[in-house]
Amino acid sequence: MRHAEEVTFGGGGLNRRAELRGDAEGLDALARDPRARHLAVWRGKLLMQGAEDAPILAPQPGGAEVLSHSALRVFLGECPEGGAWFAHDISSWEPNEILEAPDSFLDRSEQFYPGLDGARFIELRAAMARITPLDAEIAATARAIIGWHATHGFCARCGAASEAACAGWERRCPACGAHHFPRTxxxxxxxxxxxxxxxxxxxxxxxxxxxxxxxxxxxxxxxxxxxxxxxxxxxxxxxxxxxxxxxxxxxxxxxxxxxxxxxxxxxxxxxxxxxxxxxxxxxxxxxxxxxxxxxxxxxxxxxxxxxxxxxxxxxxxxxxx
Missing domain, CATH: 3.90.79.10 (Nucleoside Triphosphate Pyrophosphohydrolase)
Structure with missing residues (x-):
């Protein structure tokens, strides 16, 4: 099908740079680069900003206060024009304000982090048809990989607690040495x-x-x-x-x-x-x-x-x- 990659979440152009995932020092340097984009993810929702009918991702600089809640950093890759993207799981943060209660089929509530003017955490399903292809690919990757970590904290072989590795694209068991990878x-x-x-x-x-x-x-x-x-x-x-x-x-x-x-x-x-x-x-x-x-x-x-x-x-x- 000639139009296959026009589907939402497809063909955004994110360069995943998998060869960098094992280079911890190199990734730390990329994360400190002023061009780096750090996307906060709260309980599966992405930090976004802009008009309701045309939202965009709202990445933050590496030293942003919202990232102080980060329990996990995942290297997503680089955008076509350069600059690394990282996703941070800040699910431990407890919001004070909720805009609109969720319904039974789709969580339309939005959470605001103090000091981030106009930025709020939005359920991806509510915004997926209104964001750019690149934002959609980044958002889908961030949501999926962080969601995998949230539900795979223990080794499937021996039951011990596992640890994130390889820039967030693997979990390793310190007890039995098993390696676990994201599933689709x-x-x-x-x-x-x-x-x-x-x-x-x-x-x-x-x-x-x-x-x-x-x-x-x-x-x-x-x-x-x-x-x-x-x-x-x-x-x-x-x-x-x-x-x-x-x-x-x-x-x-x-x-x-x-x-x-x-x-x-x-x-x-x-x-x-x-x-x-x-x-x-x-x-x-x-x-x-x-x-x-x-x-x-x-x-x-x-x-x-x-x-x-x-x-x-x-x-x-x-x-x-």
């Missing part, structure tokens, strides 16, 4: 079509009117194509024939890789697995165009920034080549 969970997400229609579904507990493409985790020993056919058959009872890859999207909530595929349905009768789907239906191009335009009272448009919206938009525009 592959998820297939499927644009399943039959003629002029696409298969849409909704999970139990989703907000009213929210539908999306079917998706599911891949299993060990399974190809992408097999996972697409299995998931669609399990969730909706639809048999799928030819499958082809379209695009992928890092999804740092917490650490998935969404693998977008196009599958051609061989059958159309829907048989739901109620544990997986609350509803599913075939939607014509004309109906989906109305949905995207907000003229379908029964279905909301796919969430901007998500690969489901990206795939549906390209299907509507006949750009799946």
């Amino acid at each position: 969970d592959p998820v297939v997400i499927m644009l399943i079509t039959h003629g002029n229609s696409v298969l849409m579904g909704r999970s139990p507990g989703w907000p009213e009117g929210m539908f999306s493409l079917l998706a599911g985790f891949m299993e060990p020993g399974e190809t992408i194509e097999a996972a697409v056919r299995r998931e669609v058959a399990e969730e909706a009872g639809i048999a799928v024939g030819p499958v082809r890859y379209l695009s992928s999207q890092p999804w740092p909530f917490p650490a998935s890789l969404m693998i977008g595929c196009h599958g051609e349905a061989l059958t159309t009768e829907i048989v739901l697995d109620p544990k997986e789907l609350e509803a599913a239906c075939w939607v014509t191009r004309e109906q989906m165009l109305d949905t995207f335009a907000g003229r379908n009272p029964a279905m909301k448009p796919a969430r901007r920034g998500a690969i489901a919206q990206f795939l549906l938009s390209n299907w509507l525009a006949d750009r799946l080549d």
